[in-house]
Amino acid sequence: MTSITDAADLTARLIRCPSVTPEEGGALQLLEQMLTNTGFECHRVDRNGVPNLFARWGTKGAKRTFGFNGHTDVVPPGDVASWTHPPFSGHEEDGWIWGRGATDMKSGVAAFASAAIGFANECPADGAIILTITGDEEGPGKDGTKALLDWMGAQGEQMDVCIVGEPSNPDRMGEMIKIGRRGSMTLQIAAKGKQGHAAYPHRAKNPLHALVRLLNELTAEPLDHGTEHFDPSGLQITTVDCGNPASNVIPEKARATVNIRFNDAHTSHTLDRMIRDKAAGIAAETGVEFDITTDVSGESFLTRPGPFVEMVRDIVRDETGLDPVLSTSGGTSDARFVKDHCPVLEFGLVGHFMHQVDERVPAEQVRQLSRIYRRILERYFA
Template sequence: MMLPKNPAENLAALIRCPSVTPAEGGALSALETMLKPLGFTVERPTFSEDGTPDIENLYARLSGNGPHLMFAGHTDVVPVGDEAAWMHPPFSADIHNGEMYGRGAVDMKGGIACFVAALARHVEKHGNPKGSVSLLITGDEEGPAINGTIKLLDWAAGKGEQWDAAIVGEPTNPDKLGDMIKIGRRGSISGIVTVNGRQGHVAYPHLADNPVRGLMTLVDALTNPAFDKGTKDFQPTNLEITSIDVGNPAANVIAAKATAAFNIRFNDTWTAETLQAEIHNRLDVASGRKKYRKGRKEPIEFDITWRDRPSHVFLTRDDKLIETLSGSVHAVTGAKPTLSASGGTSDARFIKDYCPVVEFGLVGKTMHMVDERVPLADLETLTEIYGRFIQDWFERG
């Protein structure tokens, strides 16, 4: 029986599946084909929610007596953008100058391909691991993340699944393999502030109330002063205004309302609840200021809407998981990886509620870009790291 031992062949099979969120695109079927010869049982539940696309997911389990390791990730990819701008077609898996091209090559079909190859080599050389291995793979990480990992975890836990540790195969390395292991993530909250004014003619401003002036005051309050100076493990909390919109095409009309969208990436100084309270307080205080509304006695009339659900800050503290993975990276590459909680969010934010979780995968320089690609040598190196980790983690019991 042919085992999926070659990470490049595994990756090519996955890249050739056009699995742009929310389409499965054949990627989960390709992965199931790889896993069945290894003895995995495979289930592919589909989850739904009003207002969002249905998402097919995959949960595969290789059962054994001992601890239970989860490998988590996603086969969905972002759109290709201008396909004509690609050096090689984005779903061709073409190889040029020792690199494989394709959407998802590093984010993160490559990580999945390497883990499967590492496990196949382990099974061929040593037999099944001294415990259980599961793959928890979603098709909704690059989308709204509503019908993917969060529901797949709940579904699996409802069937009695319990895990001792998890690796998410996201591309964590900034420059070369061995640079960085992600052991946590900042939290994330998004919101929209709407200032309600009174529409009028620009030549008669005393008859109107320009909401842009009020919005300038509130935006200033959102961004100043700084929220904190950062902590031992995390960068300073940061708020960015992502959009300001008036929706007014006329040059001689004062608009009736103006909005500002924002996102905050926050550290462990805050919880989502305390940070939301801080934002409300800043806006309440600022609404009475007259810096940009001279002569106005009434406070700025505003509303705030919180978008989606917040992502909570977390930090993994599990010596066995972190030390084993760090040791595997060092043994293969000679590098001592930085333990970091930088960057954006990932599905690790959901997994951390079930077991300790870290992230480690390929180099992320080309993720989401035209000509996303991965060196074949990196695929082999990551496979060796994952293989070493599988061996050592289960040996530690």
């Protein structure tokens, strides 16, 4: 069950492509050439300068189609002088592969590409394997996986289930499978009052008082106490500012930023409406005007435990000896887009070194992940 493409070697080759968002860096070119040469039908699906790759083994519209999703773009390396080995060297030493993207997530892409290539000739006639790989997960994300899914819809391409290969394990391989994620939204709240002398507050309208009152109402009670598969939602005030250098002047304007990570007890719409209603009530009492801008990174979602989840869980347990927790923890990933297309879960490497100086990964861990993906394909199409 050895892949014709070694996942660890492919990881090192991908690291050597300096694909800092939004640069492609040669990573997708490398994958496209490799996949095309082994019989995959490949299409570049670039949008607004963002590089993306679609690859399929088998026929379009196959009865059973298994999908993988991942990204080859990486965050900047920071101070190159702080690295033990150059961040785009793909240096291999003592069983470790070093470089930016070693953990997040060129290794995950290498693992599922290797597994897909190795299994392709065993894929049944009524089956297909689809790989969707973006160069814009670490960036805005608006023209990455979303562009791939839009293109697939227009072309009649469909995944029945999908695994996103993001690092999912906290400390050991096999500890955790992500079956959902909290939603994420950010609100920019601007309050406008009337400037005046601090000694004559009756002649002014203090926007800070109204804004602080609103923020207090938002944080005085928890949004919820958690749900069956999710921890409690969290609302965090990340900035408050009025730009006022004078201690005896009531400012005209004040602003705050609020970030909310919410579970399936809410939607971004219900939370946005709640905050706007509170702001409207305070505005009516104080005369201070509120202007609120909302940016939604993604809604909460859950792939409920069932045959797909249990199949992956059984294989991970058998391969690693650990019973993986089904989790919805962490931030956001491109699974928030895939969930609108098909059932999706996340399983990948241990994420210890992602985004750090001296990012690195054990080569054998990458090979183990590829073996798990290969076994998942074998079981799914059995």
